[in-house]
Amino acid sequence: MASKSRWATDDDPETEAILAQRKREKDEKRRAKAEKQRQLDEQQQARAQQESDPHPKKRRRLSNDHEQDPSITTTPTNNTSTTTHESTILPFPTQEWGPCRNVSNFERLNHIEEGSYGFVSRAKDITTGEIVALKKLKMDNSPDGFPVTGLREIQTLLEARHQNIIDLREVVMGDKLDEVYLVMPFLEHDLKTLLDDMSEPFLPSETKTILHQILSGLDFLHDQWIMHRDLKTSNLLLNNRGEVKIADFGMARYYGDPPPKLTQLVVTLWYRAPELLLGAEKYATEIDMWSIGCIFGELLTKEPLLQGKNEVEQVSKIFALTGPPTPQTWPDFRSLPNAKSLRLPPSSSASAGNPPLLPRGKFPFLTNAGLHMLSSLLALNPGARLSTKECLAHRYFREDPRPKPKEMFPTFPSKAGMEKRRRRETPEAPKRGQEAPKLDFASVFGGQGGGEAGEQGAGFTLRLG
Structure with a gap:
């Protein structure tokens, strides 16, 4: 008996229906693929036309609301829908423009x-x-x-x-x-007003908290190539949560490497670096670090560290604190315009260290690490001063006492907020020559001061006589 070919089809109606269904599915997939390719071709043609036309006929839609966008078309194909965008604009969150x-x-x-x-x-x-x-x-x-x-x-x-x-x-x-x-x-306070009103300076832990926050903000500025150029205690604000913020950026400006030629008349006189006083026209962030050193000293002593009446007196006060410059401590000193006419006293002996340490008697309660950091900030040579990152990593902030947490920082009445210090009513001292009053202590325990033998007190009875 001859075997039946596997290509032969039976006349079974169920088999014919299955084959017909498969054929229809293939045709539908073929038509959907062709429709999708046609839509992609139309999109490419539209993009090419928009790129070639410098003046589009329609203004681009900036909203991402696709429901009312006429450029979106939906083509149904056998219970399937295909969404097509003529142009896709990515939305980015931006600040809204409007009048002030x-x-x-x-x-x-x-x-x-x-x-x-x-x-x-x-x-x-x-x-x-x-x-x-x-x-x-x-x-x-x-x-x-x-x-x-x-x-x-x-x-x-x-x-x-x-x-x-x-x-x-x-x-x-x-x-x-x-x-x-x-x-x-x-913010409730500025450090200048606060130091003027305080009877004593900040504690060492509080000084570290304030100074560390100032250095953190200044480090961010220097990383963004910004010089403040007017750091002083009146431009440092403090709120009642122990947070310090740098303010007053009227003299701030960007700088580069190498630093450009800039004006030398910057920074308030008491916080101005010696190279600016001597006429330097090219400077960088070192002038901010000198101001930080002056602020550090003011936090320790509660008084401005260098209070000169003019530029000449300011330079003399700086040299009285740090000592006169020498070729070892400041090699480029004589190249500054105003330093050529300066007559320096003969140096008796070379100071130990570069930069040399400031006199210990000026800061008796400062640790050795703190004195080293302050001396490095107030170095006459700008190249020898510490940077913000070196200060933040200094051992002064890691030794005891550690910086006080901001949550434990004390609060003070705010002059800017029109707050007044609460004063309790206290009795005055007796005046000289005043006669002592005659007193009757019979009513001390709740009695009425009469002649009764028994007086009722607070839960007990006191019998007199």
Whole structure:
């Protein structure tokens, strides 16, 4: 009997139905694939046409709402839908552009201080009730337009986002074009006012906490190639949570490597580095580190370390503290413009160390590690000064007592917040010549001072006589 060929088909209707179903599925897949390829070709043609046309006919849609986007087409194919986008724009979270708010949205509470580049006031946001600091920029010295100091401060604050740097919330306008205000968080104290009101300086652990935060914020600035150029205690703010923030960036600016030629009239006189006083025009972050050394000394003594009345007296006070410069301690000293006419006393003996240590009698309660760090910050030679990273890693912060946690930092009444120190009513001392009063102690234990033999007290009876 001849075997049946495996290619032969039976006339079974069930088998024929299965084969027909498979054929239909293949045809549907073939049509879906062809439709998808056609749509891809249309997309490529549309992109090529948009790239070749510099002026598109339709404005690009910036919203990611695909439900109302007419450029999205849906093609159904046998209970399957294919979504096609003519152009896909990736949405990125950005700040919304709009007009500045008016200063009338803030209720000014009291004036805080006047700085070199603005007036600072305490104010309340009427909408949220939040207490903020309003700084009105000074426009008097800028007849040609917006002051460059204000532009630098706004640019620097927008770029420098750090926990130890003051935050710029927004810029608001007044009724006139020359009324520009910076809105910043309100901090209760500045270190200068706080040190003036304190009867004693900060504890060593508190000094380390403050100094470490200042160095952390300054380290971030230097990593961003920003020099502050006006560090002093009045520009360092402290809140009641023990957080220190660097403020007042009116003199801040970017620098490069090698440093560009810059103006030498920067930094408040008492915190100005010696190379600036002697006419240096090229400098970098070393001038900020000298200011940190002056602030460090002020935290220790509660008084500004170098209080000169003018540049000449300031230089003399610096040399009286650090000693006169020598070829060993400051090799490039004579190359500065104002140093050529300076007459130095003959040096008796070479100081030990480079840089030499400051006199111990000026800082009697400072440890050896702290004195080494302070001497390195106040080194006459800019190249010998410590950087922010070297200071943060210094052993001074690792020895006992350790920096006090911010949560345990003491609080003080805020002058800027119009807070007054609470004074308890205490009796005055007796006046001389005053007669002693006649006293009747019969009512000490609740009696009425009569002639009764028994007096009722607080839960007991006292029998007199």
